[in-house]
Amino acid sequence: MIEVTPENVSGAENQMVMQAAQDYGDYYRHARAMQLLLWGFIKEATPRTVSYNLFLGEVRKVSVLTLLAIVRLHASQSQVNLRMLLESMVLSAYALEHDDITEYYEVGSDGAALVKEQASDKAYKWLEKNYQEESKFIKMMKNNINSLWSHSNVLHGSLNTKVVKPGSFVQTFFDNKDIYHINGFLWNYGNIHWMYLRLVEKINESKKELILIEDFRKRMITLGQENENQKRQLMSSERYKKHRPQS
Amino acid sequence: MRPAKAGRKIMRKLNLRYLVDWYxxxxxxxxxxxxxxxxxxxxxxxxxxxxxxTESPGAANYITEKIEAMNKFGRLYEIFLKYKFLPDIKFVNTLDKPFWDTLKDMHDFLGDNPYPQDRTLQKDASYNVRYRGVMLIDYLEILSRQRGRYWILTLVKLSIYLIPIISVGLLLKQFLK
Missing domain, CATH: 1.20.5 (Single alpha-helices involved in coiled-coils or other helix-helix interfaces)
Structure with a gap:
């Protein structure tokens, strides 16, 4: 058995990422296309988007980390990242309309920057008032993550613990590779990105602080359809049918 | 802001997710x-x-079910092994290995007793055997999700019996002429 060292882990993870397109096919390609669009959807921005860009930096970074965590077989890590991604998406959307940077932080008497906690509350309230569909969607996504993945619980450990013989336990660094689960995570990842990009586009329709790339809408239509198709595919699987909520 | 349920269905079909501002x-x-x-x-x-x-009663039933599935699969395995039929069945999205490699893995897991007929295995097997059985469950579950392909296996089964019978029948017919 290979020893769990940072070097070995990193090598194995690199292989997983390089093989992801082969392993997860269209689900990975779709998620990757959404991630790429997120990184390149703005052609130009006005100087009044400083706060937005600060939050966008976080959105973009956490987006890549989330995708990596999914294909590197770290399920709960990927979902914790996803929650952070949702939070930064809300703040960035709010910042596109509210560029005043002092809304988000203050400077203490010792010269250190301190986060204004109420900024998040304001952002969520603003979203709820102005973009109800997105607000509901984000709440639902966050509740889903909070109910299972974001806090330590015994279920997480079950994916990383094996028994060789009675009394002899082995912990594994990677979760079991369950294609259905990973495809589900990849779909959800793409879905959240789509929601965010559409939200930014909507806000920008009135604010006009950003110039989006020429083929933005065309790509969104294609990706939106892909995402819908993937959901149909996942919902037609036997495993989903077994556990779907009874209406 | 939210369209009615029926409207949503139509929108989905018409691929208007983007244009109608629908989530x-x-x-x-x-x-x-x-x-x-x-x-x-x-x-x-x-x-x-x-x-x-097997310490939990639910799990015991689960194992029993799986042993039955192993029996079933064992018989299919024998047919495959003997006739090397349909080597290209692909389980692309569920298994990362070609079909024959998967079969070999299963065989290796089960060692000398690839398809235990004895249901008492559940009670008497050593932990190690149970462990190997549990490892196999993953494969079996995946295979059982491929139910759509089972008709092919049924055809294989039938052809094993029917081809010799038809051949003998045709030969007899020639002799009796």
Whole structure:
């Protein structure tokens, strides 16, 4: 058995990422296309988007980390990242309309920057008032993550613990590779990105602080359809049918 | 802001998700609930495994079911092994290995007794045997999800019996002329 060292882990993870397109096919390609669009959807921005860009930096970074965590077989890590991604998406959307940077932080008497906690509350309230569909969607996504993945619980450990013989336990660094689960995570990842990009586009329709790339809408239509198709595919699987909520 | 349910269905069909400002929020929520249910089931399965599998009555039944499935699959395996039929069945999205490699893995897991006929295995087997059985469950579950392909296996089975019978019949017919 290979020893769990940072070097070995990193090598194995690199292989997983390089093989992801082969392993997860269209689900990975779709998620990757959404991630790429997120990184390149703005052609130009006005100087009044400083706060937005600060939050966008976080959105973009956490987006890549989330995708990596999914294909590197770290399920709960990927979902914790996803929650952070949702939070930064809300703040960035709010910042596109509210560029005043002092809304988000203050400077203490010792010269250190301190986060204004109420900024998040304001952002969520603003979203709820102005973009109800997105607000509901984000709440639902966050509740889903909070109910299972974001806090330590015994279920997480079950994916990383094996028994060789009675009394002899082995912990594994990677979760079991369950294609259905990973495809589900990849779909959800793409879905959240789509929601965010559409939200930014909507806000920008009135604010006009950003110039989006020429083929933005065309790509969104294609990706939106892909995402819908993937959901149909996942919902037609036997495993989903077994556990779907009874209406 | 939210269109009616029927309207949503039409929009979905017409690929208007983007243009009509529509989110499939409730459907996504539905999917995620089912998805989570499956996740919990998998976790439960591994917890049972780590904590001794057959100690819980539910898990005992589970193992019994799986042994029955192993028997079934064992017979199919024998046919495949003998006739090397349909080597290119692909389980692309569920298994990362070609079909024959998967079969070989299964055979290796089961050692000398690839398809135990004895149901008392469940009671008497050593932990190690049970462990190997549990490892196999993953494969079996995947295969059982490929039910759509089982008609092909049935055809294979039938052809094994029918081809010799038809051949003998044709020969007899020639002699009797």
């Amino acid at each position: 499939s929020g409730s459907e996504d929520s539905q999917f995620l609930q089912g998805f989570k249910g499956d996740w919990n089931r998998v976790c439960n399965y591994y917890i049972n495994h780590v904590s001794g599998v």
